[in-house]
Amino acid sequence: MGHSEMAGALDGLLVLDLSRILAGPTATQLLGDLGATVIKIENPKTGGDDTRSWGPPYAETPDGQSDLSAYFMAANRNKYSVGADLSTPEGQALVRSIAAQADVVIENYKPGGLVKYGLDHATLCAAHPALVYCSISGFGQTGPNRDRAGYDLMAQGYGGIMSLTGAPEGPPMKVGVGIADVMCGMYATIGILAALRHRDATGEGQHIDLALVDAQMAWLINEGTNFLTSGQEPARRGNAHPNIVPYDVFATSDGHIILAVGNDRQFRAFCKAFDRPDLAETPDYETNPKRIANRGALSKAVSETLSRVTRDAALEILQAAGVPAGPIHSVADALGSDQAAARGGVVEVPHPQTSAGSVQLLGNPLKFSKTPVQMRAAPPRFGQDTERLDTILKAHKK
Template sequence: MSALSGVKVLDLSRVLAGPWCGQALADLGADVIKVESFDGDDTRGMGPLYLGEISAYFACANRNKRSLCLDLHRPESAEVIRALVKDADVLIENFRTGTAERLGVGYEALRAVNPRLIYCSISGYGRTGPDATRAGYDYAVQAEGGLMAITGERDGAPNKVAVAVVDLATGQNATIAVLAALLQRERTGRGQQVAVSLFDTQLSWLANIGSSVLFTGQDAPRYGNEHASIVPYQDFRASDQHFVLTVANEKLWQALCEAVGRPEWIDDPRFCSNRQRVLNREAVSDGLQAIFATRPMAHWLAEFGRRGIPCAPINSVKQALESPLAKANGNVIERDGIPMVASPLKLAESPVELRHAPPRLGAHSREILEQAGLDFDRYAALGVVK
């Protein structure tokens, strides 16, 4: 059995953070019903990359789910949701604050139907406070939450991260919260509402940089591809191309000095500890760069590999997905002609499995309603489902 076999999830969310949570639960074995409007999840239209009617964007966050096409603005739709909630374990939503209540699918209304329900609310800025009703978008939160200010070249413009990392991290936080609430329910028999927001998640993801600002009261500078508090921990240019070098402790620094033919640097007072290397960052970087520029990348990676010094080429996305390591780890999977990146979760006794490709819009509407004891044809005639 999968880890979450028997767990039923209603995923009323759209785009990325909520669907990412729903997909993680589905990969772990939960029966996840993706409730979509008649237009479908926004990501169904985020092309132009499609295989059949499935967009690449939709495919990344919606495998292992069943699709129910439901017009939540029709008053009868609340009847459908209540029928599904009766035996559901989890509901995920990322409506603007107040919308779920107006649609009749808010927490208080559904808790009355099923007190064991775990109700997961995902928002941009929290469900209370001055920005509770604002729509939350990853790009905006990267900007407001400090991430863009520390991303990019030192003297260049602030940059966003190419992938929607705030959405993805929020989806992971939602997954953690849901699993914790399910465990708590085993002890108490009661469900609860859990809430995560993009803004809260982004601030927590400032990690050591956020802590440094709190410690000093000084704002965080931008370091480009360098690390704020470890040197050398950055990209360098060999004679042919760039690579990344990560020297995170003194043993590795000593091995690096030997590898580049500079054993005297080990006892050099400018470089003898990471603290000193951070204070003399330019001298370290410039000295290493002059050496690395004399030989091709393959030479340096081989030298470092023999000494156990962490280093890596800077692969393109295609190179990463097609790498021998990705093949060996089974990182790329396919179902019904749709290629996807596999779940990173590895459970020895209850492994994740690919049961369903990302579904066509409304592919399971009849099946889901009939399993709930509802008359699909009646609701279809009312314009509630399709």
């Protein structure tokens, strides 16, 4: 992997990654992007991280035996892959030797699942008091559901977000990507960085106990707080907003747009731009609380107005009027946009073990003025760094 001339913000940090699937790997990929050395432990008996086989699509490899599914590649760049079977004394000894040098351990086994291997937080934190040890599980290390498996879909179901997502008349709907896992990984990263700051100040490591379901409930955000404040169960509104109207997806004559009227001035500007003084002068629509109370009738009037113009014309009119609006891109539109090109939304990373010689990955949105994010290494083939682990660790001797 090697260091380039410019140091990353987390240069010199060693992370032992015992996680798999998405939440833990998202966190460790982010730490790797920021400069940490991440050693990913993968089980030779299962062919490594479960997601290596979650395809197609796969990156093509000359041997035709690709373990680089797109899903795996989404969360595993900037890592070394080391094969070790934790159920064997040799595997345990290998992982303990890395833990002895590591600043951070992250794992997502079922609570108590690593005790029999002597790799649980109590054992390792006692042996290495400066260690930051982060455990991710479905429901946390405590509580009535601690032994239940945690999958993203189950977390979205248990944590309430599915009840808010989808069309009002339709079934509860999950978000289109594993957002409970990804957000849990984000909280894990923040927790690890906070614990490292505390360790640097005091010399003390600590255990971080993080649950997919806890994290998902925490990001119910305004809808969760709406319920706590009013006692009213939030309604499923499709693309509409519980607290602002009109803020929704609307059909034009040839496609859909987003209209996001955030205040009364913008509403009046919308009415003027589309020559609808009747709406501007209707007392029922003059303030946001009144527009919320009369949501149905107003949405119908806005829909009729926008259905008479094309998507591009509507967006042009709204932009000229200073009313927030935007297109609804496909994934191809978004990643192929001039904005994505200007901001590094897609990165091409060399990968000598693929047929193309490189892989395309999603960029990291963080832009640092002093310690830029670096794509030092593409997602690894299974166990590709096992033989040179000693060399990697020697480079990190404290």
